[in-house]
Structure formats: C-alpha cells, structure tokens
Amino acid sequence: MLLLQDKVALVAGVANHRSIAWGISKALAGAGARLILTAQERVKATVEELAASLPDAIVLQMDVQRDDEIDAAFAEVERRYGGLDILVHSIGYAAAKLEGRYIDTTREGFLLALDISAYSFTALARRAEPLMERRGGGAMLTLTYLGSERVFPNYNVMGVAKAALEASVRYLAWDLGAKNIRVNAISSGPQRTLAARGIADFNLMWEQMKTSAPLRRNVEQDEVGQAALFLCSPMASAITGHILFVDAGYHVMGMSFGPKKASGAEGATD
Ligand code: NAD
Numbered sequence: 001m002l003l004l005q006d007k008v009a010l011v012a013g014v015a016n017h018r019s020i021a022w023g024i025s026k027a028l029a030g031a032g033a034r035l036i037l038t039a040q041e042r043v044k045a046t047v048e049e050l051a052a053s054l055p056d057a058i059v060l061q062m063d064v065q066r067d068d069e070i071d072a073a074f075a076e077v078e079r080r081y082g083g084l085d086i087l088v089h090s091i092g093y094a095a096a097k098l099e100g101r102y103i104d105t106t107r108e109g110f111l112l113a114l115d116i117s118a119y120s121f122t123a124l125a126r127r128a129e130p131l132m133e134r135r136g137g138g139a140m141l142t143l144t145y146l147g148s149e150r151v152f153p154n155y156n157v158m159g160v161a162k163a164a165l166e167a168s169v170r171y172l173a174w175d176l177g178a179k180n181i182r183v184n185a186i187s188s189g190p191q192r193t194l195a196a197r198g199i200a201d202f203n204l205m206w207e208q209m210k211t212s213a214p215l216r217r218n219v220e221q222d223e224v225g226q227a228a229l230f231l232c233s234p235m236a237s238a239i240t241g242h243i244l245f246v247d248a249g250y251h252v253m254g255m256s257f258g259p260k261k262a263s264g265a266e267g268a269t270d
Pocket of ligand 1: 012013014015016018019020021039040043062063064065090091092093116143144145187188189190191192193194195196
C-alpha cells in the first residue's frame with residue numbers, strides 16, 4: 001500500500017519542469033496520489049505534456065485572479081472525484097522585476113503581488129474545504145521564502161506578500177483544524193525557476209547558499225518534493241500551522257559569507 005494510495009491531490013503552480021510544483025507533483029504521484037494539475041492558459045500546453053508522464057493525472061485551467069476559473073476547476077474536481085485530500089499552492093507573481101527599493105512599490109503593484117501570491121491561497125482553501133470535509137480531513141500546503149521575515153535586497157513586495165501568506169497559513173490552520181484539515185508551508189531555499197528570474201541578483205542568493213548554509217549547498221527540487229510529500233501524508237498528522245524550512249539550514253545563520261556584497265551595500269566597511 002502506497003503512502004497516498006487513492007488520495008486525490010490538486011497542485012496549482014506548475015509552469016515547466018523546473019517548477020517547485022512539478023517536483024511536488026512527481027513526489028505525490030510516486031506515492032500513489034491521483035493528480036489534478038491546474039495551470040494558467042499560457043502554460044497549459046506545457047503542463048499537459050508534463051502531466052502525460054504521470055499516471056492518472058489531469059490538467060485544468062485556472063488563473064487565480066479569476067473567480068470563475070477557480071469555481072469551474074473545483075466544480076470539475078467535485079464532479080470527477082467527489083472530494084479532495086490534498087491542495088498544493090505553489091504560485092507567486094509580481095508585476096515588475098523585483099529590484100531597487102521596496103519604498104517605491106506602487107499601490108497597483110502591491111495589490112497585484114498580494115492578490116496572486118497571498119490571497120489566492122485563501123481563495124483556493126475556501127473552495128477545497130467542503131471537498132476535504134467530505135473525506136474526513138485533508139492537507140493544504142503553500143510555498144514561501146525566508147524573505148517574509150528577513151530582508152533580502154530586491155525581494156521587496158514579494159517578502160511582504162510571503163509574510164501575509166505565512167500569517168494566512170496560521171489563521172487557516174485554526175479555521176480548518178476542527179475539520180481535520182491541516183495547513184502548512186514549506187520555506188524553500190533558492191531554486192532556479194521561471195519565477196526566480198524575476199528577482200534581481202537572484203544568482204547572489206543562489207551562490208551564497210554554498211558558503212553560508214550549514215549544509216554548504218543549494219536545495220534540490222526533489223528535496224522540496226519529498227518534504228511536501230511528508231507534510232501532505234498521514235506521517236504529519238499532528239502538524240499544522242507550521243512553516244517547514246527546506247533550505248539546507250540557511251535560516252539558522254546569524255552571519256552570511258557571500259561571494260560578493262549585495263547590491264545596495266555600497267559604503268559598508270569591510
Ligand atoms: P514557477 O515560475 O515555476 O512557478 C510560479 C507559478 O505561479 C507558475 O506556474 C505560474 O503560472 C503561477 N502563476 C502566476 N500567476 C498566476 C495566476 N494569476 N494564476 C495561476 N497561476 C499563476 O516558480 P517557482 O519558483 O516554482 O514558484 C513556486 C512558488 O515557490 C512561488 O510561491 C514562489 O514564490 C515559491 N518559492 C520559490 C523559490 C525559488 O527560489 N524559486 C524559493 C522559495 C519559494
């Protein structure tokens with residue numbers, strides 16, 4: 001008997017084979033889960049190609065800014081499977097390249113980043129709740145980054161969105177706990193994905209892991225996938241409202257040893 005035998009899992013946020021959500025999809029499918037991958041229209045064809053390599057996976061279109069698409073996707077899940085056991089939210093977006101000063105964030109840019117990167121988890125959780133209740137419980141998971149609690153130059157409005165997302169994890173855990181629905185997040189170390197390309201100096205974050213993380217290395221996509229499998233499985237049955245760091249230990253450090261100074265650090269004395 002596989003760990004997630006007969007479980008139905010909706011994974012939102014695969015864009016290509018580098019996506020963190022793809023690593024999670026492979027781990028969940030490998031443990032026996034039946035997958036529903038949701039994708040924005042612009043990446044749907046790519047996601048369909050990837051899904052073809054998984055047994056019993058389907059792809060549904062869902063832009064999280066569109067309530068009609070969210071409702072249609074969850075209605076289709078209900079029609080096909082009658083319920084849902086696992087929800088993975090691996091979505092983030094900011095209008096402009098993440099660079100410069102946070103103080104220059106426009107109202108429009110702030111609202112967009114917070115809507116797509118933070119509010120959407122709550123929007124999906126609300127639709128998933130009745131489907132999980134029917135199964136006697138479930139597990140929800142989202143993806144976050146240490147930029148929610150520490151300053152990473154350039155990460156800016158996304159750090160603020162991640163702080164809101166992490167607070168949502170705790171409030172959702174309380175709301176849904178009585179129904180045996182668990183809500184957690186993984187705080188991943190840097191990964192070379194499409195979303196990461198939008199962060200100026202991302203390479204610096206990546207390189208610094210090799211000198212500053214206790215494990216002296218970066219994190220593999222599969223390692224986040226395995227941690228997600230754990231959190232979504234019965235092995236984590238008493239864990240909720242938790243932010244699990246899968247970052248080679250980087251978050252425990254009080255000192256960093258970077259290959260070069262972050263931009264904006266000009267004038268600092270050595
Ligand atoms: P990615 O680009 O592969 O995934 C981001 C996904 O968000 C894409 O599939 C994109 O289609 C989706 N998305 C954006 N706007 C959307 C919308 N309106 N509706 C539906 N989907 C939308 O990049 P990723 O790095 O795998 O990002 C996944 C999550 O992991 C994000 O929340 C990101 O912030 C988080 N994360 C990434 C890193 C990293 O270094 N890459 C580290 C920690 C956390």
